[in-house]
Amino acid sequence: MSRSPDIRIVVDAMGGDKAPEHIVEGAVDAFRESSGRFTLVLVGQEERVRAVMNKLAVPSGERWAEGFLVVDAPEVIEMDEPPNTALKAKRKSSIAVGLTLQKEGKADAFLSAGNTGAVLSASTLILGRLKGVARPTIGALFPTAGSPCFVTDAGANVDCKPRHLYEFGVMGSLYVSSLVGKKNPSIGLLSVGEEATKGNEVTLAAGELFRRSSLNFVGNVEGRDILSGRIDVVVCDGFVGNILLKFGESVPGFLKSRLKQYAESGFLKKIRLGMAQGGLRQVMRNLDYQEHGGVPLLGVNGVSIIGHGGSTPKAIKNMIYRAEEMVRWKLNLKIEEAMGEAV
Amino acid sequence: MSRSPDIRIVVDAMGGDKAPEHIVEGAVDAFRESSGRFTLVLVGQEERVRAVMNKLAVPSGERWAEGFLVVDAPEVIEMDEPPNTALKAKRKSSIAVGLTLQKEGKADAFLSAGNTGAVLSASTLILGRLKGVARPTIGALFPTAGSPCFVTDAGANVDCKPRHLYEFGVMGSLYVSSLVGKKNPSIGLLSVGEEATKGNEVTLAAGELFRRSSLNFVGNVEGRDILSGRIDVVVCDGFVGNILLKFGESVPGFLKSRLKQYAESGFLKKIRLGMAQGGLRQVMRNLDYQEHGGVPLLGVNGVSIIGHGGSTPKAIKNMIYRAEEMVRWKLNLKIEEAMGEAV
Structure with missing residues (x-):
């Protein structure tokens, strides 16, 4: 170029x-x-x-x-x-x-x-x-078995109104669309159950806004859907998003310390784990958000x-x-x- | 007996x-x-x-x-x-x-x-x-390198007032005290930063209640602290807790699928990972919340x-x-x- x-x-x-x-x-x-x-x-x-x-x-x-x-x-x-x-x-x-x-x-x-x-x-x-x-947002890319899941907001806005969540969805969708070259990425609203009646006051009202829109809104999604690769954009307030992001970042360290404890419980175990180290390291790296190189403020x-x-x-x-x-x-x-x- | x-x-x-x-x-x-x-x-x-x-x-x-x-x-x-x-x-x-x-x-x-x-x-x-x-609560036990971390509320109360979060802390502390035989378990308030000024409207006010109490309150904690083993009881509303719990439950499946992808990328890799399977299975099981056998409604x-x-x-x-x-x-x-x- x-x-x-x-x-x-x-x-x-x-x-x-x-x-x-x-x-x-x-x-x-x-x-x-x-x-x-x-x-x-x-x-x-x-x-x-x-x-x-x-x-x-x-x-x-x-x-x-x-x-x-x-x-x-x-x-x-x-x-x-x-x-x-x-x-x-x-x-x-x-x-x-x-x-x-x-x-x-x-x-x-x-x-x-x-x-x-x-x-x-x-x-x-x-x-x-x-x-x-009304509210610029930062998101975070979570790894999945397929293309990454963009969780937005990831910490810029801790107290949100329904309209703010809706904006995050619009902006997140356009960002992911450019990032992975996908038309109409799927958008899920992070909640405590898939049914439209499940959620807190803010997400229930935000769900209404999404359903009225022309976005590719798949409805409520749950915590377990983030790593599944089923959803391109997951919308939440920055309080939830920030906590999730930091929790996710802590998983590799946690697993490493548990594997170390396991390896120390026996010589053969240590050898066996040592053999798998390359694979483990590679898979852990998937959880290393740093690799993605920052997120835009949308x-x-x-x-x-x-x-x-x-x-x-x-x-x-x-x-x-x-x-x-x-x-x-x-x-x-x-x-x-x-x-x-x-x- | x-x-x-x-x-x-x-x-x-x-x-x-x-x-x-x-x-x-x-x-x-x-x-x-x-x-x-x-x-x-x-x-x-x-x-x-x-x-x-x-x-x-x-x-x-x-x-x-x-x-x-x-x-x-x-x-x-x-x-x-x-x-x-x-x-x-x-x-x-x-x-x-x-x-x-x-x-x-x-x-x-x-x-x-x-x-x-x-x-x-x-x-x-x-x-x-x-x-x-005012609000009975269910919690969830998260694994750590040490004793488990009790996150409460884990889904019973999605919209909470500061006083409700405070109650969760009191009840969670007594539960963990009995469960692991520890006097005055440490209580953290889940937020987006450790400083007392970080949080959303509800957690900022709840922090005040905790600070005035005689509980062993360590202040705000972040998502990364849950698996660290530093904190015995982590307090949040049920919206956040439920999402975290389901996210955490999805981690072993995600890692398994990534390890499978890795193993399929080469015969030797498969052999090496196969050798480590026992250790991996045991560590993954730590993330399997089912083992804990349910949580009480406090x-x-x-x-x-x-x-x-x-x-x-x-x-x-x-x-x-x-x-x-x-x-x-x-x-x-x-x-x-x-x-x-x-x-």
Whole structure:
């Protein structure tokens, strides 16, 4: 693919448990692999970012000088700072500076593995919301035996009204449609039983909205349906979604510790398990959400991708590719169109 | 242990996907093993129940004739019937007849693997609530590397007020205290972050109640803490709890299907995984909630144990032992006392 200097991706170099090291490394890898499909703009404390670049021996040729940029942002929002206080106090944080570049038309996408709450708030505040969207949402991709299941909202909105859940379904459907190339992905409303009469006050009313819509709504789904591969998009509030996501993330560690206990109960058991290690590792990796490389905040007037604080350089690289896709898909135009039709 | 004819446990012979066969079989096994520690009363369509007993060659001696009874209940509430309609229409269902025996003082405990909603409603309606309890709750035991984590509510109450969550914590704490013999079990409030400021409207207010109490409240916990073994009791509303429980139950099946896909990708892989099968099976079994043999409905004026519809005879047997324990613990006295002190 030839150079498209029109795609400019801002990377929050200071966001993440191992920032700026892992972030810069992932960005360098992505830029190296991508043969000039996009420009990367690393935003953060310039000296520290350049120090990592030097350590990684970033070339000084024209391609890198023009396509791999650094913009200084002297302030850093730490992972555990209260988002809103931090955003007010640190106007020159990498998050604020990075998103402002996009707001001003100087970039097309922003990504961060930093303070999730701060990225969410700043994205909505600085980029604004798309027409017809009351609540931007982040989702999470859960593995299945088939294509992944997109659970939305995954933590951006803990208290939701029925209309918000409906919006999540519309946006999630369009996202998954682009992601896996599927027309009319199936949408399920996460509840405590399949019957339309089962649910809490909010989901019962949201179910009505979905049934009135032209979406491919399959009705209520249950916790067990997420990993089944039967449903493309599962809608819930961010309280439920966040708890599920974190529970799911903890399963591989739990299984590993149980397998270890088992292996330690006998030498032969240890040998037998050792033989299967490759397979186990591969299957566990399916549950490793980091591999997916971040999730987009859907519904903001721009592209903002949020990654796990513990993102590895590989995860950062995947986030950059995800950001590139999001820009190419022009998903926001489709979301505004769908919201115009919304019930 | 000698015969205590004072413990009489009612078994819903018609509840469960494989009722009455699996239920009667489990009851026969429990009675055989228990050397007369309790009397079992099987409630259901007498002819069908006796037919299964004949097939299982139940002895006709004095011990069985006096300790293994059948009470006729001509009507059956099916697994998928709307609970409240079914309870109104079928006054002579095994659920209604069985619970009424307890209400009338003719039995000490009831257990069913039948229609969960119907058992919940009927238990509260027929047995009544304990003093100070607004919402009886069912919990679920999640496996951990250490002792299990009791998540309550697991589906009985989908819309909750802060006070209800607080009650779940009080009752769950007393239950776990008896179950694993631990004083002051740790209680966590399930939320989207550990900070006291994180949560939805209901959990934020519930956190205040817990902090004011004398319970061993550790604050907010996240989805990842459930399997960690750090927390004894995790409190949430029944919407979240039910979704988590069903998600957790689906994990072994998901992993099995992924391991199968992996094994099919090469002969050597298949051999290697085959070697480890015993260990895998044992670890997966930890995630098999059925093994635990049902969960009690806490807060009703009596003992009511609810099991999975797919309960095997072994699960039914475990439910009977659990019912026996519940009667011996006199948990309800402790709950009423704690509620008297409650904030």
